[in-house]
Amino acid sequence: MDLGISGKTALIAASTGGLGLAAARALAAEGVSVAITGRRRDRAEAIAAELRAAGGSAVAIAADLNTPEGISTAVDRTENEIGPVDIAVLNGPGPKPGAAAGLGADDIAAAFELLVKPHHALVSRVLPGMRERRWGRVLAIGSSGVTAPLPNLAVSNTGRAALAGYLKTLAAEVALDSVTVNLLLPGRIATDRVAELDAAAAKRRGVTIEDIQLESRKTIPARRYGSPEEFGAAAAFLCSAPASYITGVALRCDGGLIRSL
Numbered sequence: 001m002d003l004g005i006s007g008k009t010a011l012i013a014a015s016t017g018g019l020g021l022a023a024a025r026a027l028a029a030e031g032v033s034v035a036i037t038g039r040r041r042d043r044a045e046a047i048a049a050e051l052r053a054a055g056g057s058a059v060a061i062a063a064d065l066n067t068p069e070g071i072s073t074a075v076d077r078t079e080n081e082i083g084p085v086d087i088a089v090l091n092g093p094g095p096k097p098g099a100a101a102g103l104g105a106d107d108i109a110a111a112f113e114l115l116v117k118p119h120h121a122l123v124s125r126v127l128p129g130m131r132e133r134r135w136g137r138v139l140a141i142g143s144s145g146v147t148a149p150l151p152n153l154a155v156s157n158t159g160r161a162a163l164a165g166y167l168k169t170l171a172a173e174v175a176l177d178s179v180t181v182n183l184l185l186p187g188r189i190a191t192d193r194v195a196e197l198d199a200a201a202a203k204r205r206g207v208t209i210e211d212i213q214l215e216s217r218k219t220i221p222a223r224r225y226g227s228p229e230e231f232g233a234a235a236a237f238l239c240s241a242p243a244s245y246i247t248g249v250a251l252r253c254d255g256g257l258i259r260s261l
């Protein structure tokens, strides 16, 4: 299928690794000019160089996207160096685990600081241009916890649900301008973060990482973790031309992990 987005410009937040990088690679493979962003300058530059060597168009932007300055730098440099942002992929680090009963006011504020404010700031910068040009894609990388809140991830569940509410409201407001707004919700995709979480769980419980992975895979109907490539393909499709009538949805990419419809 021709995704019809060759020549578009994408700013992918937190794309020096994991799911953001998977989305960036899949978009670059479709001929999209991509801005690779993250705090690690060397890593961003190496990825952008690799994508350019493969015939693509990519820039590396070192920025802390949890700060207003970082968002400004990322948008300004993307616009100056590759073009107005047609596709914005919202992504960033996940918060620390913890129970809902123990949440303090600071934790609630942190949920918004980490999971709502940076994404809102990025959308606010790029949405007017998308609406004016009457084409745009906003895609947020979330978590299956948006559909079914995950135990002991209270801050994540709270912040991600708030982001989903904001984006769902927005989707209806900008549909007439041919801007789509969607969420892509990973279950367990094999990234560095998931490997670190498994290693931490193994240490905590005094078992091997393989034990943890086996236990985890048993909860997934597909009996395996998803690959970054599978996640990237879903992201590229939601950002594509053929996905023009899909907006306001939360698509799970989870091998069937969440049992509700």
Ligand SMILES: NC(=O)c1ccc[n+]([C@@H]2O[C@H](COP(=O)([O-])OP(=O)(O)OC[C@H]3O[C@@H](n4cnc5c(N)ncnc54)[C@H](OP(=O)(O)O)[C@@H]3O)[C@@H](O)[C@H]2O)c1
Residues within 6 Å of the ligand: 013, 014, 015, 016, 017, 018, 019, 020, 037, 038, 039, 040, 041, 043, 063, 064, 065, 066, 091, 092, 093, 094, 095, 141, 142, 143, 144, 186, 187, 188, 189, 190, 191, 192, 193, 194
């Ligand atoms: N993988 C999964 O299966 C899964 C499941 C549910 C939810 N999620 C969520 O999806 C998101 C991405 O997960 P992942 O697995 O891709 O994690 P990851 O492998 O740890 O990658 C995280 C990325 O975020 C970047 N980053 C972190 N802090 C940043 C900041 N302040 N500014 C800019 N970039 C920053 C990192 O790059 P730098 O170090 O260069 O900044 C890295 O590229 C997280 O919110 C995670 O909780 C993932």
